[in-house]
Amino acid sequence: MSVTREEVLRVLSSIALPQGGDPVSRDMVRALVIDGAEIRFVLEVSGAEEARALAPVQAAAEARLGALPGVARVSVVMTAPTAAKTPPDLKIGRHPTPQQAGPQAVPGVARILAVGSGKGGVGKSTVSSNLAVALARQGRRVGLLDADIYGPSQPRMMGVNQRPASPDGKTIIPLRAHGVTMMSIGLMLKEGDAVVWRGPMLMGALQQMLGQVTWGELDVLIVDLPPGTGDVQLTLCQRYQVTGAVVVSTPQDVALLDARKALKMFDMLKTPVLGLIENMSSFCCPQCGHESHIFGHGGVRAEAAALDLPFLGEIPISLDVRLAGDAGTPVAAGAGAVSDAYARIAARLVAEGVA
Numbered sequence: 001m002s003v004t005r006e007e008v009l010r011v012l013s014s015i016a017l018p019q020g021g022d023p024v025s026r027d028m029v030r031a032l033v034i035d036g037a038e039i040r041f042v043l044e045v046s047g048a049e050e051a052r053a054l055a056p057v058q059a060a061a062e063a064r065l066g067a068l069p070g071v072a073r074v075s076v077v078m079t080a081p082t083a084a085k086t087p088p089d090l091k092i093g094r095h096p097t098p099q100q101a102g103p104q105a106v107p108g109v110a111r112i113l114a115v116g117s118g119k120g121g122v123g124k125s126t127v128s129s130n131l132a133v134a135l136a137r138q139g140r141r142v143g144l145l146d147a148d149i150y151g152p153s154q155p156r157m158m159g160v161n162q163r164p165a166s167p168d169g170k171t172i173i174p175l176r177a178h179g180v181t182m183m184s185i186g187l188m189l190k191e192g193d194a195v196v197w198r199g200p201m202l203m204g205a206l207q208q209m210l211g212q213v214t215w216g217e218l219d220v221l222i223v224d225l226p227p228g229t230g231d232v233q234l235t236l237c238q239r240y241q242v243t244g245a246v247v248v249s250t251p252q253d254v255a256l257l258d259a260r261k262a263l264k265m266f267d268m269l270k271t272p273v274l275g276l277i278e279n280m281s282s283f284c285c286p287q288c289g290h291e292s293h294i295f296g297h298g299g300v301r302a303e304a305a306a307l308d309l310p311f312l313g314e315i316p317i318s319l320d321v322r323l324a325g326d327a328g329t330p331v332a333a334g335a336g337a338v339s340d341a342y343a344r345i346a347a348r349l350v351a352e353g354v355a
């Protein structure tokens with residue numbers, strides 16, 4: 001059995017750096033690959049001087065990892081990030097620039113689709129990543145922006161964790177995962193930073209994500225919003241040409257009550273609501289096949305009908321959805337009932353010309 005990522009990181013955490021800390025706590029380990037009996041990774045250093053000083057650390061990493069059972073080869077490469085040559089002006093959360101006349105388009109991006117919810121935990125981020133992957137599988141050029149500043153979860157859900165590069169210190173090169181071009185504010189922040197942010201800083205960060213990231217030509221950019229009705233939602237919908245919003249809710253009354261607030265906000269901002277999705281709709285027991293409705297069922301469909309809004313579909317509660325999200329490969333990247341449900345929603349959005 002091959003060694004696990006956790007074991008490798010544990011060993012690397014036990015190696016002290018001359019300047020204090022260890023390679024993991026100082027976030028120097030990049031591109032870790034465990035390929036059978038081989039371990040490969042990059043140690044990111046600031047330049048040639050630090051590389052020389054860390055030669056004993058490299059040797060210790062190779063020796064200690066090489067001694068683990070089942071490991072035949074360890075390859076550690078030291079690199080300095082390109083961005084270090086030109087210190088990037090990427091202070092995230094700076095003050096926003098004054099508004100241009102009217103909402104702007106993002107260059108190269110044909111459509112912006114906002115995914116919102118009235119409250120946290122209903123699966124908005126899960127729906128965003130799966131929808132992005134489902135659209136990419138249908139041949140669309142898709143971007144995913146994680147604008148959920150208070151709980152950025154797309155890096156985990158899409159399985160990326162490296163800090164995006166900025167070769168010229170001005171633009172940010174987004175990452176790619178599962179056929180989707182992605183960027184998360186979380187990848188640019190120190191943990192815990194965002195919680196103290198207020199309006200102008202949030203607006204500045206969002207502007208940077210939309211304006212400085214080299215998104216390339218996209219058919220659609222999906223924006224995973226923070227839950228609720230705050231500054232990020234206002235900035236996005238007032239300053240940018242948003243094609244429409246999709247609102248995610250669970251069928252519970254209390255979630256629906258909050259979803260109504262989100263719908264009202266989009267209405268006030270004149271952002272068309274493209275439809276509602278019921279997440280955690282039903283649970284089908286994998287053992288006996290019995291279907292139960294843990295949070296109720298059909299509430300979102302009924303709400304959509306009452307408000308005369310499209311109902312886009314329901315996604316069941318499934319352990320696979322959670323495990324796939326935690327493992328960094330959204331369930332829509334594979335096969336099965338949930339993947340099919342996302343494919344149907346994606347096909348509908350494409351057919352309607354909004355994705």
Ligand SMILES: Nc1ncnc2c1ncn2[C@@H]1O[C@H](COP(=O)(O)OP(=O)(O)OP(=O)(O)O)[C@@H](O)[C@H]1O
Pocket residue numbers: 117119120121122123124125126127148151153226227279280281315316317318319321322323325326
């Ligand atoms: N259909 C589903 N079946 C099982 N688990 C799910 C489903 N949808 C989401 N989850 C799980 O529920 C948790 C919350 O989901 P997610 O982070 O997507 O919610 P959220 O609405 O974006 O929350 P927040 O905005 O607070 O981050 C995650 O652990 C996710 O894996």
